[in-house]
Amino acid sequence: MRFLFNLSFLLLAPVVLIEKFRFDNYTLFKVLPENERQIEILQNLQDNDLRFDFWSSPGIKAEFVNIMSKPENKIDLDNFLKSNGINYEIVMSNIQEAIDKETVSPYTRGRTPSMQFDTYYNLEGINAWINDLVRTYSEVTKLVGGVSYEGREIEGFRISHGSGRKIIFLEGGLHAREWISPATVCFIANELLTSTNPETRAAARDFDWYIFPVTNPDGYVWSHTNFRMWRKNRRPIGNFFGVDLNRNWNSNWLVSGASTNPATDTYAGPGPFSEPESRSLSTYLRSLGDRIDMYLSFHSFGELLLIPFGNSTAPYANYHDAINIGRRAMGALSVRFGTLYRTGNIAEAIYLATGGSIDWVKEDLNVPLVYCYESRDRGQYGFLLPPEQILPNSQETMDSVLELIHQGRRFGYLNNSGRILSPLLWVMIVALAKLLWVYKF
Ligand SMILES: [Zn+2]
Structure with a gap:
């Protein structure tokens, strides 16, 4: 039986496997x-000429815009910009050169310390590591x-040192080609589990x-196996594939910065939450209720x-x-390392873009603190951040996450009232009950 199965796989293999796309002599412009x-x-070029892949959008305040060009269109783009x-x-x-320099390491199952934080991993590696974390640490629980x-x-996991705590939710890899995102999220998790820094230990606890x-x-998976520059999910839509999962959430869906054309990278889908990924993740988030303090x-x-928000610079409550x-x-x-991030509302700092996860989380779940990191760099390598920058990027991000908690608390958030107040509340209730009993009210 097994032999037959293997044989049928071999017969199917040439049909199923598509060769990995190469980006030889593709050019990255920093405009x-x-x-x-x-x-x-x-903006007009982005909307009307689908020959070019805009790695970043020409927002009102854009200091630079990255555009990837195929070799055959490079002269056209040159001339267009010059004129x-x-x-x-x-x-x-030669974008393929940068892709070749990205290291994707195999993860050795059963050995959580074998996970390295200066290299990229594919989905199989990350998920195997998650399973090993669950086996290794009693405070880790697998989540779907x-x-x-x-x-x-x-797949995800929870790190919890007891009940009643408020949630900090980390969402990585919504855009496929942004490999630094899952790498950073894994690093943060590893710090929470292994660091001896008292501030990190306290944050974990x-x-x-x-x-x-x-x-x-x-x-x-597709960005690893077939097309490094893939951004969307992989649902077939007519002759095209994929919906931009950060334009598909039910918050000002398709209002701005999203497309109705399935050929584009910012296609918002046929309707809000049309995609299983955004729909199921939002249902899951909603099930956590008001326990999420920071997203x-x-x-x-x-x-x-x-x-938030991606369509308006009008300030919301906090x-x-x-x-x-x-x-x-x-x-x-x-x-x-001296890396200088700009902080701002999506619409003012980057470009109008609605239907994103953080807008929905803020609007619908009313989570007090909601942020989106756009990690390194500033358009030199873009999505192809070299492996030597993975660890520095993750370390500085971790520093900032601890500071978000510290400052959040100073401003009156993240005080974990659930954990600290409820025992106090119980003591008061018991004391009151005793008083009532003693005085026979
Ligand atoms: Zn993204």
Whole structure:
């Protein structure tokens, strides 16, 4: 039986396996718009010329815009930018070279210390590591946050040192090609489990950490096996594939910065929560109720800390607190290596973009502190962050997460009232009951 099964696999293999796409001589432009007119020109190019892959969007405040060009379109883009007087530099002249320099390491099952934090892992490696964490640490529990179109579970885990704690939720890998995101989330988790730093230990103890390194598993797998630059999920839509999972949430869906064209990378899907990944993850998040005190979403790139909302710069209830806490945390992030993140609302700091997870989490679940990291770098390597930057990126991010907690508390958040107040409440109730009994009220 087994032999027959193997044989049938061999027969099917040539049909099923598609060769990995190569990006030989693909070019990465770093365009430096100087005024609103130039930004408008770039926006028009993004909307109307699908030959180019915009790695970052020409938002109102964009300091740079990265555009990837196929070799055959490079001259056209050169000429287009020159004729419009727009400055640019070519930061990569052969994208395949940068892809070849990215290391993807195998994870050795059964040995959690074999997980390295200066290399990338595929989904199989990350999920095997999660299973090993569950076996190794009594405070770790396996979680399933949802399901993908291709039927994969959105695997995650909880680090909990007791009941009644508020939740800090880490969402990684919603965009497939942003490999630094799952790598950073795994690093943070590892710190929470292994660090001897008292502040890290306290952070691990004081909260329930819900950690999901790869929330778009199908896309992540595809970016490893077939197409490194894949961003969306893998659901077939007519002749195309994939919906942008950070444009598909039911919060101002399709209002701005998203597309109705399934050929584009920002296709918002046929309707809000049309995709199994965003739909099931949101259901899961809702089931956690009001226990989530802080929600962190990890993307790349641009070195930004973003807060909701993606369509409006109008401040919401604790907008100023969120900005102040964020800015201080980015101060802490800069200490180790001097990396300077900008903090701002999505619409003002990056570009109008709605239907994203953090907007929904803020609007629907009313989570007090909600942030989105756009990790390193500032357009030199973009999604292809070299392995030597993985660890520094993760370390400085961890520094800032601890500072988010510290500053959050100073501003009156993250005080874990569930854990600290409820025993006190019980003592008061018992005392009151005794009084009532003694005085026979
Ligand atoms: Zn992203």
